Amino acid sequence: MITLKINGEEHQYDATPTIEQVITERGAALTNVAVAVGGKMVPRTEWQSTELHNGDNIIVIKASYGG
DSSP: OEEEEETTEEEEESSOOBHHHHHHHTTOOSSSEEEEETTEEOOGGGTTTOBOOTTOEEEEEEOOOOO
């Protein structure tokens, strides 16, 4: 069992997920989103190949428009 902290909430996974899997499982679109793992931004081109590890702290930021 893998436990990840995503935007301050703990989530558990049976298998090692990638960043892309975590985002899509949460119902977020893969556009207009930025992701940091352990305080470091991860380029979108690496989301599909970046596996997350037990205890990782992930921050998903959705862009919002307006003024």
